[in-house]
Each structure stands twice: as C-alpha cells, then as structure tokens.
Amino acid sequence: MEPELATTIAFYVFALLAIASSIGVVANKNPVASAMCLVATFVAVAGLYLTLSATFLAAVQILVYAGAIMVLFLFVIMLLNLSHDTFEGISVRRTMGGAVAFAFIFISIGLLWGTGPAPGEAMSVRPGTGLEIGRTFLKDYVFPFEMASLLLLVAMIGAIVVARRPKLVGGDR
Amino acid sequence: MTPNDLALVGPILLPALAALLVILVDLLPGSQRSSGSFLLAVLGAAVSLGYTIHALMHDRVGLAFYGTMKIDRMALLITLFVHASAMLSLLLSKVYLDRRSDVEQPEYHAFVLTAACGMAMLAGANDLVNVFLGIELLSIPLYLLVAMRKHQSRSVEAGFKYLLLGAFASAFMLFGAALLFGASGKTMLTAIPSGIARIGNDTPLAAFGATMLLVGLLFKVAAVPFHMWTPDVYEGAPTPITAFMATATKAATFAVLLRLAPVLGASLGEERAADLLGGIAVLTMFVGNLGALTQLNLKRLLAYSSISHAGYLLVGLAALVRSYGSSAEAEAASSIVYYLGAYTAMSLGAFAVAVLIDGGKDREAVSDLAGLGKRNPLLAAAMTVFALALAGVPPTAGFFAKYYVFLSAVDAGLIAVAVLGVIASVIGLYYYLRILLTMYVDEAKPGHEAVVSRDALVGAVSLAAVAFVLLLGIVPKGFVEAMALAH
Numbered sequence: 001m002e003p004e005l006a007t008t009i010a011f012y013v014f015a016l017l018a019i020a021s022s023i024g025v026v027a028n029k030n031p032v033a034s035a036m037c038l039v040a041t042f043v044a045v046a047g048l049y050l051t052l053s054a055t056f057l058a059a060v061q062i063l064v065y066a067g068a069i070m071v072l073f074l075f076v077i078m079l080l081n082l083s084h085d086t087f088e089g090i091s092v093r094r095t096m097g098g099a100v101a102f103a104f105i106f107i108s109i110g111l112l113w114g115t116g117p118a119p120g121e122a123m124s125v126r127p128g129t130g131l132e133i134g135r136t137f138l139k140d141y142v143f144p145f146e147m148a149s150l151l152l153l154v155a156m157i158g159a160i161v162v163a164r165r166p167k168l169v170g171g172d173r
Numbered sequence: 174m175t176p177n178d179l180a181l182v183g184p185i186l187l188p189a190l191a192a193l194l195v196i197l198v199d200l201l202p203g204s205q206r207s208s209g210s211f212l213l214a215v216l217g218a219a220v221s222l223g224y225t226i227h228a229l230m231h232d233r234v235g236l237a238f239y240g241t242m243k244i245d246r247m248a249l250l251i252t253l254f255v256h257a258s259a260m261l262s263l264l265l266s267k268v269y270l271d272r273r274s275d276v277e278q279p280e281y282h283a284f285v286l287t288a289a290c291g292m293a294m295l296a297g298a299n300d301l302v303n304v305f306l307g308i309e310l311l312s313i314p315l316y317l318l319v320a321m322r323k324h325q326s327r328s329v330e331a332g333f334k335y336l337l338l339g340a341f342a343s344a345f346m347l348f349g350a351a352l353l354f355g356a357s358g359k360t361m362l363t364a365i366p367s368g369i370a371r372i373g374n375d376t377p378l379a380a381f382g383a384t385m386l387l388v389g390l391l392f393k394v395a396a397v398p399f400h401m402w403t404p405d406v407y408e409g410a411p412t413p414i415t416a417f418m419a420t421a422t423k424a425a426t427f428a429v430l431l432r433l434a435p436v437l438g439a440s441l442g443e444e445r446a447a448d449l450l451g452g453i454a455v456l457t458m459f460v461g462n463l464g465a466l467t468q469l470n471l472k473r474l475l476a477y478s479s480i481s482h483a484g485y486l487l488v489g490l491a492a493l494v495r496s497y498g499s500s501a502e503a504e505a506a507s508s509i510v511y512y513l514g515a516y517t518a519m520s521l522g523a524f525a526v527a528v529l530i531d532g533g534k535d536r537e538a539v540s541d542l543a544g545l546g547k548r549n550p551l552l553a554a555a556m557t558v559f560a561l562a563l564a565g566v567p568p569t570a571g572f573f574a575k576y577y578v579f580l581s582a583v584d585a586g587l588i589a590v591a592v593l594g595v596i597a598s599v600i601g602l603y604y605y606l607r608i609l610l611t612m613y614v615d616e617a618k619p620g621h622e623a624v625v626s627r628d629a630l631v632g633a634v635s636l637a638a639v640a641f642v643l644l645l646g647i648v649p650k651g652f653v654e655a656m657a658l659a660h
Contacts, residue, residue: 108381111377112376112377115378139239140238140239141241141302143241144300144302144306147303147306147307148306150189150287151306151310151313154284154287154310154313154314155313157196157283158284158314158316161277161317162317
C-alpha cells in the first residue's frame, strides 16, 4: 500500500472516531460515560496529529489530555455526585439552536468541500518533533509563550478568588 | 530576543510587572490589604502610562520578537488610551470600593493591571497567536472583575453571562484563526493577504476564517447582533470596571480590527467586506440609540450609548477597508484612532460622574441626577460637557470624532452609511438631552438626592477629562494630523 493512501485511510478512521465519540459526549445521559467518550475523542485527535507526523504533540495529547485532565474531570464528576440523570429534556429553543448550528456546519462543509490547498501545500510540513516545537516556542513565539504563563497565573488566582470563603473580604486580615 | 525587543514591549510588560508586585506585596505578613495594593496599582498604571508617552514622544517604534509584535505609533496611541483608562478606573475604584466592603481589593487591582497588559498586547499584536492571547488576557481578568462582588446576584449573573458568551466568542475566533492559517499558511497578519493570494484564492476558506475571526472581535466591541450581553454586564459590573470595559476594551479591539483591515479585504473582497461592516455599523448605531431611549438606569443608558459608539467606529472601519491602499486610507485610520481617544475621555468622564453620585446604594437611576445643577454646579457642568460630547454637539471632541468618521465614509463612497449614521446620531441626541433636563430642570424627590462624593482625586480626574474633551474639540485638526503619522 502506498504511504499516502495509508495516511488518508488513517485520517478518515481517526476523524470518524473523533466525530462519533464527541457525539457520544453530548448524547450520553451519564456524565461518567460522557467523560469516557471524551477520552476516546482525545485519543482520536492524537491519532490525527500522528497522521500529520506531529509525534511529540500526539504523545503530549495522550499524556496531558487523555491522562491528567480526564482524571481531574472524573474526580470532579464523582465528587459532585452527578451520576444521576440531569438531562433537562429537549425544548423548542434547544432544538432551534441545534438546527441552526447544524445547518451552519453543513452549509460550510458544502461550500468548502474539495476547494482549497492540498494537504502540505499551505505550509512546508516539518516533523512535529520536540526539537522543532522547542525552537518554535523559544524563538519565534517566545513572547506569546511567556504571556501565556501570565494568562494561566491570572486564571489560577481568579479561580481562588471565586472559590474562597467570604470571611476575608475587605479590610485588613 | 534583544534588549531592544524588551524596550519596545515595555508598555505591555510594565502593567504585568505591577500586577505581580501587587499580588506579591499582598502576601507579606502584616500588609495593609486594601490601601497598599491601591497605591501600588495606581503607581504601576502611572509608570506604564509615562513609559508609553515617553516612547511616543521619542518615536520608539519598530518590530519586536521576530515580527510577531508591531509597535508602531498607532499601537502606542491606543496603548496610551488603555493605560490612561486603567489608571482613571483605578482612581474611580477607590471612591467606589471605599463605600463597599465586599470586594477583595489586591486581586481587583491586579486584575485591572493584567487586563491592561492584555489590551496593550492586543494593540501591538501582529500575529494571530498574539491576537488570541491578547484577547484572552484582557477577557479573563474582566470576567473576574465583573463578578468581583460575589454576594451580589446582579454582579455574579453579569460575570457568568459574560464568561459563557465570551468563551463562545473566543471559540469562534480561534476557529477562524485556524481557517485563515489554513488558507494562507501564515499567522503573521501582514503576511496573510499575500499568503491568501498565493494558495487560497479559489476557495471560500479564507472568507470563512475572516468572518469567524470578525464575529469574535465584534462580540468584544459590542456590535449588533453580538451586543445582547452588553446592558446586563455593564449594569452588573462595578461601575469603574464598566468604564474600563467600555473604553479600553473598545480601543484595544479596534486596534486589531485596524490591523486586520487588509486581511478582511483580501479574504472577503474589499467591496463585500466594506458592505458587511457598513451594514453591521448601521444596525449597531440604530439599535444602540433606539435602545437607549427608554432606559431609566444610568449604566444601562451608557451601555446602549457605548453600543451606538461601536457603530460609529465601525463606519470608520468600513471606510478603511473600502479605501485600503488608496490615499484615503490614512485618513480613515486616523479618524478611528481620533474617535477612540475622544470616546475614551468622554465615556470615562460620564462614568466618573456616575461613580461620584452613586453613594453606595447601587441604584444608578437617571433620576438620581435630578437637581444636580443646583446642588453641585461644577459636577453638573462636567456631566453636561460629557453628554454633549457623547451626543456629538460642537465644539466638543465628540462632534469632530463623528465628523471625521463620516467624512472618511463619504470619501470611500459609503454615502448611504454616512447618511444613516447622521440620522442615528440625531435620534441619540434625545436621550443625552434628557440627562441635561434631569440635572437642570427636575427637582430631586425628597430622600433621593444624590450623595456626591467629595473625593478631590476623582474630581480632578473628571475635570481633566473635561479639559481633554474640549481641547480635542477645539484643536482637532492638529491632533488628527499627529494621528495620521500613526499609520
């Protein structure tokens, strides 16, 4: 089998898996099952990265998202004891919203289908190795990279402020 | 990375440093939580402002960090507006928070500074990555600031609404940025148009990407039909934060829109992009001005007024996209920057008056202004200047701001948009004059007199804003010429 054909087949397999499992995330009534479907989505997306020869990114995707972040999600779901059915049912507004979103997506796909640059034409595909990513982060994108850390710090402080008990509010400690 | 790079992005790094200091000092044992952090934060904002003015006067401009940041005069001017707005909002916060005890002050001050840092980053961003990070860095502190009074259901509801809709808008932006990258192979804003011409010409991919990016940015400036959140969020947020959001967020986001003008032209076609923006501008002006007519709450009224001003600014943007590459381009760009400067001063001034008369009761009714003309003529006079400027009455800055924007629209051939804009501003006159009538003609109901704060600091701030609004109005030409160099 030609390598390109194999890549294309792998792409479609992973893409379909990603779509199917993300439908599972939304459609499942049990939050734990939804979370498990999300794991499958993350793994499928990692597969998509592999087809783009971004090996490092694929590994990080599995380690961080499918691993660490999902464990956190499951902890929260189980701590909050959400295992019972909390699905509120389908209302007219929700159906309308969903219909508009789907119409938008399908019209977009219809308009874009078969157009545009072929894969690899848009940019010279470089292998997504750790070396390449490190160079990108610490050279061309060093400024946004550093600013992202500030963003994370603000988000962390914000989470603490929102969650803190009201005892310390105002005045001196 | 060189020292020169760091010097260029100084106006972005300084507020971030100040925010970190505020947080760190707060951790010292025995620190006075509220007053210490306030002084440090105001000092940080003042230093950032001073540095920006210094850079502007010595023309310290150029590309930084491999071209991902473009610190030109336009970026510095917008950063100037942002830092001025941040500093004035911090001063207003002092008056506002002294009457309330339900806010964690060090974090509040640090968030204002980090939001200013994100806005300054946005003003100089020349890469889709930086645009997205800048938007997030200004949004996340603002979500938190809006919900900072977490025992007030109004504040929490506003924060939650802003967070959900803002996250949605960010998702749109990110998707749009990805599509633009796919259609051009570039993330650098100045390289995208040629990238689209090279590989993305026969596909609507770039048009989709640019439209989605535009949706996210239009949400931030509260343009119709993405304005639904504005009245509720502006009403629920602490008033100084409302002032900061209305002015600085608008300035920073319009800086990005100015830089995106060639990208919009290249991906949607210049005429189509201008028609799209012109249509949104007309809708925004009418919805804002008509919505404000029936408002009884001063903050909601100013929220609708802020929507309508986003509309006038979009008229300028439509003119810029239409005239890109021609001689009228610089004129359109400088008219937008001039408008942003004038709007920052007059809107901040109006919110300052709202803070001064609020008295800690969270009522903010327009009727609270009744009788102000007699009891506090100076404050009433200041409010008169701001209301007339917002309405666009000469000789204030507001008049010339509208005049230049509509003029550039006519020059770009968008005559219908300009005519509709004039009609919308005539409608807007009604509710600004109602503010004046309330102040000078109506008598205050017993027990409903506004308690005017005697804070000298804020009084000085309001007077400075009055002076700026009048000065910009009296010598507009010189200012616009200085702006024209910005491009």
